[in-house]
Amino acid sequence: MGAYIARRLLSTLLVMALVGVFIFLLLHLAPGDPASIIAGDNASPAQIFKIRHQLGLDAPLVVQFARWVWQLLHGDFGVSIFSEAPVMELIRQRLPATLALTSTTISFAAILAVGAGVLAAWRAGGLLDRVLMGFAALGFSVPVFVVGYVLIYVCAIWLRWLPVQGYVPLSGGLWPWASHLILPSIALGLAYVALIARITRASMLEVLSEDYMRTARAKGASTGSMLFHHALKNAGVPIVTVIGIGVALLISGVVITETVFNIPGLGRLTVDAITNRDYPIIQGVIVVFSGTYVLVNLAVDLVYTLIDPRIRY
């Protein structure tokens, strides 16, 4: 197991390096010039040239890449072209909001979806199944921003139960923190509820038709014990897989959700940086995202061993 984890961690570094090269080339070969944006609409070409020189953007691409890699090897993501703030510091400032949003979203989605999927499988073909799967289809079809706007209108403007936007750190109080995360978590989580619920239902249906489930029922196991103890554990691998995929997909979902609900997280940081061609930020954030993606996949693989003792690495 230890050797397996070490191998996977090494491959994580390789993936991050490849992503880094790809992103660097993609950004620097795409049209756009931060110097022109900084200089403003009224700037002369000479002024823009001088800014480009100051930023080192007139150096050959190979030199710029070597500089960036050298910084990375020293644990330095560089500084923002615009604010001149260290990229690492910007990521550190934005990470808590994104972590809070993704963790509440995935918790909400997993708990609700697994429960709904189990119930739908238990009552397969019945009214409850159809209603739950109908909601699942709806959750999957409606875009995050539409759900977001509807929630804002109903819960924040009409009922005035929750704030429209913003983020308060946990240090600002439990309710202020939670109240700012409820609507975004629901908006972002609905698609994942739908996805996880459908996979849970399908996986549960397969397990419920197995002989050992009939045996459990014959031995007098209660419905709850049968569903959640015997069946769910055996249906767990595909569910954990899809939750893992969901965590990875959340990375793209947070970009929209953070914008709609004005949450100062990594998604907003990325969008703003792309608009301004703030290369060091984009590169830094994407390297972090790619590392997270690979590590989540590793965690999912390790969780398999807890669910299914037959799986060993």
Added chain:
Amino acid sequence: MGISRRGVIGSGLAAGVFAPMVRRANAAPGDAGTLRTVMQGDLRVFDPIWTTANITAYYGAMVYDTLFAIDEHFKPQPQMVDKWSLSDDKKTYTFALRDGLGWQDNTPVTAADCVASVRRWAARDGGGQVMMQFVKDISAGDDKTFKIELTEPFGPVIDMLAKPTTPDCFMMRKKDAETDPFQQVSARIGSGPFTFNESETRPGSQYVFNRWDKYVPRKEPPSGLAGGKVVSLPKVIWENIADEQTALAALQSGEIDFYELPPIDLLPQLAADPNITLEALNKTGNVGIARLNCLHPPFASVEARQAMLYLLNQSDFMKATFGNPKYYQTCASYFGCGTPMQTDVNTDWFKHGVDLAKAKELFTKAGYSGEPVVVLQATNIAFMNNSAQLIAGQLEKIGVKAQLAASDWGGVVTRRSVMEPDDKGGWDVFITWGSAYAFSDPIGLLALAMNGKKAWYGWPTDDAYEKLRMEWAGAADDAARKAIGDKMAALGWNDVPAVILGQWVSPQAWRKNVSGFIGIPEIIPFWNVKKT
């Protein structure tokens, strides 16, 4: 698993008990007097000389002060300056600073600070660079007086020091102002009416300003950016809400008090809200233009450029983006409408209206031979996106092959600097806009220069026009400037370096319990504003 009556009643009671608690918990935070605003964009740069971003100029107007400032009639008035004089030969300006000026680190403002600040500003500002061609020396006398000595008379010195267009001539401490003009100043200490609260600021999220209680305002009532900057608000917070719909919802729910640029399509919703005031603070608004590349065919030919005047109907462009005529106007003035330089000289093309046959004839005279006309289309900005498509459509109507080059604005700003022909990454038309006020300043606005490859993108050349532009700079008074401006407009509409697409205002929205906003182009001042 069924739903019981008891359950429904229990849920209802729980909702009845908890909902008011939730509402109370979500009521506006206990910061009475704090003004929460959503401005036009994120404040990424804190040096208002280093960048021309308007949001940074807003920040500058909070934290820094200026030697002069324009009043509501666009006339420069002393601000940090107490008295000033001009020598008889009109070559030496002498300035005396007023009493009570101090930096927010509790050191006094000195003439040496101002000398360094003017020099740094002039290195970055287009108009400042022109001014420096006439400057022999800028020097401090004692702690409160300094001089600008010229080699020959240059009329708009005071106008330049007062101008609200970016970069504004903000005063900084000498040690900050001595920073290379192409490097950012890292200190955030000025002598303006607000201090920047770094500890409460969350970059990318909110920017916090506190009233600076030691600021000594002028005694005169506020007028434009001039007069007394009396601050009532103890704190101003700029929230960075990128999503327009969310910002609007936040305004309607009372989470924010002021929204600088509500989207034009949502204005009816705000107008119908009894708690919201909707008003354009910048009455002259913005001028949209299609800039033409004078270096390569077809627009290297003046006939092809003149053809564009007969091809494009301003109303179409304004309707496509702004919809409601309440917010836009057509305008043929070379220097914008509602500005001190407004003129209708040489605008027969405008009075004549769209004439496709004439446009086609002019393109033929220009020797147009079917080459594609590349129109840069910034798809992420509605006005630019819509206008590019309209221009392409009109060109196609007269048989000119239009080619839209779609990218975001970042892509456009890069490509427009390419002087090569289209097949080597160049361009023929791009769309942009500027404040109408800026369009009335032929020295400050590079887009109004026609000095060939030294000019702004499009690189038009007209030596006679350039001679007039320098004469304008040296003109003694407004009447002389206006007369020279008329001659420039006459030449300008013959040369057609750009086509005007219309002029519009962008209303601001604020809650009814807020009052006292000062209407002026380029800056949103927060002094004089009250919240009850």
